Amino acid sequence: MSQENTTNIILTKADGLWFEDANVVIQAGAKIFRVYRCMLTARSPVFHDILAIPASETHEMYEDCILIHMPDSEEDVTSFLSAIFDSS
């Protein structure tokens, strides 16, 4: 698990939820997740609306991906994204 030092906190890439070819980065606490925009928007109308805004206008970027800050806990986001992206 690699670490990136951005802004004020050390961010940790989430094990199993960091897909190199994905195009959205989600931050919850000190953890970041790189996931697929199309799957997220297909599953969640809320994310669909958030990501409907053109990237260049308001979104922060991280490694050329849209960065979304989530106010939820790392644990909640990990469970939630695991349920969406790891259905094995």
Place this chain on the structure above:
Amino acid sequence: MHYVSYSFFEASKKPPKIEIIVSIFRMSNKYQVSYLERRAFLHLNRLFYFQGDLHRRNFTALHQAGLLPSHDASNDEMCRIYKAHLDVIELAHSHARPWILPRAMAFFCTIPSMDPVIKSDAWIQSTTSVREYILYIRDRFGRARVGFLSAIPNAFHGEHGSDHWSGQECGQEGSNLLTYVVTTPSFLMEYAPKAQFWKHFMQRVCSHCRHRAKSHVTSAEIKFWKELPGIMGIGDWDGLKKEQQKFMEGDVN
């Protein structure tokens, strides 16, 4: 376009940890991922719905899910268990899923003291409405069970078995039994030292009294469990079962 509905995939027979279920439920509700929300509730159903077998009067599924504390549970473990139950009660309330409540509430109603719960972080972090509801129902539960159990006829007078020492000793032990049953909330739970109690304590009364006592206590317990949803203010078992079935069959969102 849906080639295969999510319902095609069978849920695991062993539910995930309760924290994960609650977490996914909370997040899927917030971000409107309806199929995950539904799946989370299906898991909660397995963990918390009382199957309606009143004669069993126990919460076996809780043992299987690791939701009851072991005798040497650490503070962290206890806090985890409190939080799981508090979260489930909150979800059942806020999303009108009352059939989940009896089992979750029975946990708080039958633990000997609320002091460790009230001192825990989990309690402090829970909502005021859930805290008030639990304390109110615990009080009602306590009054109701004392009412039911103290109505047990005195089984220790009258005819005694050939193995009794004296009517007086039998009667004394019998009175001890009733006192124990009425004053020990956890006696109604299977994880309570019930089996041990019957094995050791009841050896001290004659066979006649033993049989009569067990029969009376069992009758009182059955009656009590039958009334349990009413005591909690959520109708009756049949009504809860119908609501649960509607949910399971997809008639309720």
